Each structure stands twice: as C-alpha cells, then as structure tokens.
Amino acid sequence: MLEIQPVKSRRERAEFIRLPRSIYPKASPWVRPPDMVVNGYLDETNPFFRNGVGQAFLVRRDQTPVGRIMAHVWKRHQRLHGERVGYFGFFECENDPHSASLLFEAAMEFVREHHCEILRGPFNMTGMQEAGILIDGFDRAPAVDMIYTAPWYPALLANYGFQKCLEMETRSNENVTSVDPDAAVAHYRTPGGTGVVRLRHLSSLRRNAEMELVREVVNASFLGNWGFVPINREEWELQTAALLPILDPSLVILAMVQGVAVGVTLAVPDFNRVFRKTNGWLLHPASLLLFGKSRLKEVVVILCAVRKQYQGLGIARLLNAELLHNMRKRGYRSLSTTWIGGENTPSLASTDAFGMTRRHRVAMYERPV
Structure with missing residues (x-):
C-alpha cells in the first residue's frame, strides 16, 4: 500500500x-x-x-x-x-x-x-x-x-x-597536462582601453572577504541569466560552507582591472572521491585534508563568471589558462566542470579550447499546474 x-x-x-x-x-x-x-x-x-x-x-x-x-x-x-x-x-x-x-x-x-x-x-x-x-x-x-x-x-x-x-551538460578532460594553456588563449585580445588585466589567486589569509568578492562578481555576471536570482550574503555563506574546508587558494583565480574584480574562476579539488571512501561523512577540515588532498589529482570548476561589460574579451579563457598553469604546479591532472547550459556557446567553446568533452547530459523539466 x-x-x-x-x-x-x-x-x-x-x-x-x-x-x-x-x-x-x-x-x-x-x-x-x-x-x-x-x-x-x-x-x-x-x-x-x-x-x-x-x-x-x-x-x-x-x-x-x-x-x-x-x-x-x-x-x-x-x-x-x-x-x-x-x-x-x-x-x-x-x-x-x-x-x-x-x-x-x-x-x-x-x-x-x-x-x-x-x-x-x-x-x-x-x-x-x-x-x-x-x-x-x-x-x-x-x-x-x-x-x-x-x-x-x-x-x-x-x-x-x-x-x-x-x-x-558537464565536461571533463582527464589529462589537462596535454593542453598548452597559453596556446588556448593566444588569439584572444585583452580589454582595450580598460586597463591591464591582472590575474591573482585567492588570499588564504582573507578567505572570507575574498569569497564575498567572488559573490559580488557572480551576481553582476549572472544577472539576467535564465532563472538566476542574485545571491545574498547569508545564502552564499550556507551554499559555500561545504566548499571552504576543501578550497585550494591556487584554484580560485580573480581577474582584476584597475583594482576591481571583473572575473573569477572558482575551482576545488574533487573531494567526491574522498566522500565515497567516507560514505558521505564530512570530516573535520584538518582530517579531510590529511585524508586525501595531497593525493587528489582531479579539479572541478564550480563556476566561471565575468562581469557583463567585460564579456566577449577572452577574460574567461585567461582565467582558465591561469587555472591550468596552477594545476600543473600543484600536480593536478584532471579537470571537470559543473553544468553548462546547452545554449551557452561561449562557455562551451572555452571548454573546447582546453580539450574538454561531454561527461554528462542533464535536464530540467516543467509542466502546467
């Protein structure tokens, strides 16, 4: 029954x-x-x-x-x-x-x-x-x-x-060491007349303030996208709480123009491999790091965002090229993305440049009430 x-x-x-x-x-x-x-x-x-x-x-x-x-x-x-x-x-x-x-x-x-x-x-x-x-x-x-x-x-x-x-869809490349990140951005121009783009990674000493900066860029970048609602500070803190213990600061890249953050790539080590071993138990951050961070070779891009007025200038590829450089330095080999909308041609083209292919197809559904 x-x-x-x-x-x-x-x-x-x-x-x-x-x-x-x-x-x-x-x-x-x-x-x-x-x-x-x-x-x-x-x-x-x-x-x-x-x-x-x-x-x-x-x-x-x-x-x-x-x-x-x-x-x-x-x-x-x-x-x-x-x-x-x-x-x-x-x-x-x-x-x-x-x-x-x-x-x-x-x-x-x-x-x-x-x-x-x-x-x-x-x-x-x-x-x-x-x-x-x-x-x-x-x-x-x-x-x-x-x-x-x-x-x-x-x-x-x-x-x-x-x-x-x-x-x-989600995408992945199991061996990004075979990709030349500089070649992937060689034909892209930088923002003319807006100042030099400076790339830097997240400061671990100011992690909370830096993550707040990420939120501001995300809200400015995604406003107007299908279904997006700006994220307030409390929602952001809840949604990123599980990511903070596993952040590798070298995998969070900010693009700065004249001291203003105009783009960000937020990536993390793929701790799902650890969670499979712990059967979903979320360990104390220190234990989590000891359990697997030094052994992990996989990275996941949670999001890549560029403010509207800077889109189409190749900043996303510059961010991702810098991410690949940092991955190589840290010994990571595999790169995956979370979902990308099927109509998001620029993002899909950016992943093509880094040798990424489709991993999963995902769909949302609706019906009249």
Missing part, C-alpha cells in the same frame, strides 16, 4: 535524508552527500525560508519510505522574473510510476496553493544548489557539486506529463 505524507518530525527528516541510500546500490557511481549539508538546506534556519516556502514529502510502501520530494516556492524568483513558477527538488524514487505520481501530485498541490502556474525541477531550492536530472552518462561518477540520478527518472517525469525546459 502506498501512502504520501508531509515531513514534519525530526525522525521523518532523517528518513528523507537517508532515502537515496535505498535507491542506489553500492556499485552505483552515486556519491552520498554529507548528511549535515542536506540537513542544513532543509532546516528552517536556511535563509531561503525568509523569502520562500517549502514542504518535504515522503511516499511509503507498507511503512517503508520509497520516494521523496521537496516542493518550494521562491518568492524572490517570482518577483525578479515575473513568472508564477513553483519548484520541486531533492527528488528520489523507486522505479514505480505510481510512487512518483504521488510525489509529483503532492508537489503540484503545494505550489498550486501558492498560486503558481508552472511546476519546474528538479531544483534544490536556489540557483547555487544542485539542479536537473541525468539523461546521459549514467556510467560516469559525478564530481563534487554535480548531480547523479537514477536512469529511470526521465521516464517517471515523462509519465506524469513533464517536458524538458532546459538541457545542460
């Missing part, structure tokens, strides 16, 4: 967090995220809930949880983009259309009650968190900050009437 229920108690939240472990076998490429990170997103102290509402649901089969979903409405998004859209996220489900339909119907009812006209997802609450489901590349493990979902999810979504609204 199937039954849908809202998540109310601490025990039910723990069941919600644990549920994916029953979906993915040990041999799966899926990487269990740290429980404390997921709990932080669900907790009422999450700054999202100051401008949004949400409700988590579990579907049970004979009292055993077999699926989960989070329905939420982000009011800041509605005000900025002028669309009555509600979202679902944290979707995981057994391979059964009846279980999935109960979850989707619960999400539909929640966003309908908040006057939404569209249900879209998967989207884990804000734009800096995980989004989409995998539609290709199921044999490849995700790097840090990437999603991995079961191969039957596209069919479950289609069965309920969802259609794709955005396609994305």
